[in-house]
Amino acid sequence: MRKVELLSPAGNMECLKAAIEAGCDAVYIGGKLFSARGFAGNFTDDEIIEAIKYAHLYGVKVYVTINTIIYQREVNTFLNYVRFLHQNNVDAVIIEDIGMFCLLKNKFPNLTIHASTQMNIHNYEGALLAKKLGFKRVVMARETPLEVIEKIKKDIDIELEVFIHGALCVCYSGQCLASALIGNRSANRGTCAQICRKKYNLYDKNNNKLNDNNYLLSTKDLCTLENLSEIIKTGVCSLKIEGRMKRKEYVYLVTKIYRLAIDSYYENKKIDFKKCIINLKKMFNRGFTKGFMLEEENNLFANDLRPNHLGVKIGKVKSKVKDNLIIKLNGTLSLNDGIRILDEKEDTGFVVTNMRVNNEKKMVANKGEAASIKCDKYIKKGSDVLLTTDYNMVKEIDKLIKDNKRRVLIDVIIEAKENKPLKIKVTDIDKNTVTYESNYVVEKAINNSITKDQIIKQISKTGNTIYKLGNVKVNMDDNIFINIKALNDLRRKALLLLDDKRLYQIPFKENEFKPNIKDFKKEEKMSALINSKDDYFKVKDKADTIYVSDKSLLLSDKCVLKLPRIINKYEDYNKKVLVGEFGSLLKYKNFDTDFSFNVVNSYSVYFLHKLGAQKVTLSYELNYAGIKCLIDEYESLFNAHPNVEVIKDSYPEAMVCKYNLGYKYKFKEAFLEDEYKNKYKIVNNDSYMTIYNFKKITFDEEELYKLGVNSVRTNI
CATH class of the missing domain: 2.40.30.10 (Translation factors)
Structure with missing residues (x-):
């Protein structure tokens, strides 16, 4: 039976070596570019090369995170970086930006691509689309229930990876704009300011204070150690530990404990969970939760008293x-x-x-x-x-x-026949095999003949290598002599050959990207997102499209239903919709896409149009210059005009969270107040909570049209 992969974090080379020493099967690292942990140590290009070679010698895979959104001006740098990774035998890259996935899939057919948790794939349809598009693996959203994961694994031939330990985002990953909107530090660019770890007051609609200035959004840390067997039984291929910003001792301990738990599961042994969890807590914890994957109670998910290590x-x-x-x-x-x-x-x-x-x-x-x-x-x-x-x-x-006691087990066969070259065959635990024939010819003994035990003793001296001898078979003639130096040379050269075999090469191939897309005519249209009938009558004569989130507001042919950003179960609906999450791109045929796809480059627009999007809403994280660059490059690259929309007037949805303050404090609508007295509207949608930015975002309508934007939207 093939064991589930244990995937450990490494923010630097020290942590990578610690993870490998502790028994991980794979590591994920970030380079100096395009990493969602911009404040981790991260790896230089030379260190990445060293890391891949070091890990591969131990049979450990290396995945490189490129899990940020990529601006238009960065595309060439991004492409060169991925080319470098591919040419240096990275096992996979982890991608957030859907446009960059499109580009890489066309350019590098042999490159393995994983869908980052930042893509917020949280349902069956999302995983199915990922499979159809060519992702090898999906890192499921942390909020995805185990029963959904099990069904995906049962029905869809795609690798699934889930988080099992470490820090949690309160927001669905990839859907948090709060840090970018408030602190100009984008979570989708690796510079999250962690505003969820700050204190807030909570007020109801009537301005009654509901709490006492505490850490309302600060989640506990994930710990699934006692539930690991449930997770493994679903058939997921990889168990991921969060922690690229943690020190090497943390990486080692957490990896070692989960290694023990995984091995014990397969060997049907028991471990001392209580002792393990105490050690995990001593190393780092904000309180532990089993997480929403394991259906943690809402009120047990966060620690509103303290946001830091509790020991x-x-x-x-x-x-x-x-x-x-x-x-x-x-x-x-x-x-x-x-x-x-x-x-x-x-x-x-x-x-x-x-x-x-x-x-x-x-x-x-x-x-x-x-x-x-x-x-x-x-x-x-x-x-x-x-x-x-x-x-x-x-x-x-x-x-x-x-x-540094981790070793690769090898079996050895020695052939020592009189008047013939000395030979060795080495096979490692991963079934890599090398043979080597020495120039040394075995002689007939004149005085003292060599024994089998002497040969085995000499061949066993692997102390300065990564190898450890398992079974040794010696096929030898009687009464022969072999020079000890010849045996040492035989062992050394065979193991160097095995090193080369273990440092496998991933075939590199690069294709020309040949785009093919229909042209959209340039227009100057208006749309609106409304929440009431009063809103409808305000905009019905001005707006070309009216987006509504409630079917009761579908009052004319102009109206288009806006679907939720989080969908656990889809409704059949044959008319046009505004979609905001990945699975909807497969489920619906007539759709526009919303801001939540984080579109900041022309390739994302291109890919969404190819998937059927009639209109693509650009990200809140673009300014005028970014919008202009995107549209200009789209026209240059694809010889066509894009049909893009920009939200010109709104209080943006800063967070969407499964964790819901509305359950604890019994509200449908409330307000968070930060240390600067800014107030953020919160809406309890039952299945999730939406937090809106305190400040309105505005663009000049005429300026947007001049840039080539086809539609501008007002969110009322």
Whole structure:
């Protein structure tokens, strides 16, 4: 039985080596360009080459994330970068931008492409379309229920990857515009400002305050360790750990624990989940949730008290005597551990540099003891004390990483026949086989003949390589002599040949992209998105198209139904629709596409037109210059005019979230207030929550027409 892949993050070379040492099957990394973790260390081009070679020697695959939207001016740089990756044998690239997928699929037929979770594929139809288009794998949206994943895997021949551990976005991935709109740092460009980790007040429609300025949108961290068997049974091919911005010790520990759990599942063994989860918590946690994939309760998904690492509770403050803090311990505390003392106003954190128990200096204080620690800050009696860094655990992990004991198992056959060249055949665990015939000719022994054990001992000396000897078979004549140097040379050259075999080459082929698209005539049209009958009568004589989100507002032939951005079950509908998510491109035949496809380049417009979109709405993340560049390049590249729309007047949908504050605080509509007193409208749509930007976005209508935009829209 083929085991599920364990896929680990690596923000730099240290983390990559830690992940491999801990037992991962694949790693995902980002380069200095087009990575959705722009603040991670990331890899230079030379480091990427080194990383691929290092990983491939161990039989570990390397996937490179190119999971951002790509502006028109960046397309050539993007193409050169992917060409470089392909020529250096990357196992796959992970893509968000649908236009760049179109370009790469046409240009590089041998390149394996995975659909990033940033594409927000969350249903059966989305996965089916990905298969039809040529994606090898889909990284499913974290919100996708396990039963949907199981059905996709059962019916569709496509690889599925799911997240099993790490940080969570509160918003559906790829659908968060909040950071870009508020802080000019785009989550779709790798520079998310994490505004979901900040404090907010919540008010109902009547301006009644519903909370006490806490972290309403700050999610807990995903941990599926105790549910891993359920996930594996669905048939997914890859289990992904989040954490390209985490340090090497985190990467090692999380990988090691999930490696143990996966192997134990297949070997029908049990593991100590409690101990594993405590260690995971000590390394990093904001509280753990099993996530919406495993149908976590809405009210257990977020941690509104604190947005940072919580560690594990290790005791309570018993008293404070001058500068001495007395902590009653319910766990072990050591020198150099990091602790945090909780307080309603402000936590206090520090490293333990001295400690006494019963006035005696101690390196370690144990459960039940009262440890005295120097602390010159005010601390309240009864405060909880958290262990946030287990120094000895981190030290042990560092040692394990440096020991570098991961080895590739090999079987060897030696042939030693008198008056014939010495031969060796080596087969590794992945069934790679090499043979080597030495120039050395086996001699008849004059005095001392060599024994089989001596040959095996010499061939087993693989200490400075990645290999470990498994089975050894020696076919030899009696009473022969072999020079020890010849055996060493035989082993060394055979293993170098095996290295070359393991550093496999992915066939590189590049085609010319030959576009073929119909031309749209230049027009100057208007559209509107409405929410009520009053809105309809305001715009019915001005707008050429009126988008409505409720069928009761389909009041004339101008009206087009706007479908949700998140669809768990599709309705049959034969008229034109405005679609906002991937699966709808397959389900419906007569459609326009909405802003949520994050279209910022001409290839995305081209591809959506090819898939049937009559009109393509551009992303909120484009300015006038970006719009002009896109349209000009479209006309130049494809010898046609695009039919694009720009939303000129709206409060943009900044977030769409499965996590729903409306359930907890019992509202259909409310407002978030940030630290600057900006207010964001929230709408509870039952199946998801939409948060709107506090500020209206506007474009000049006439200027847009001059740029070649065919339609401008007002969202009322």
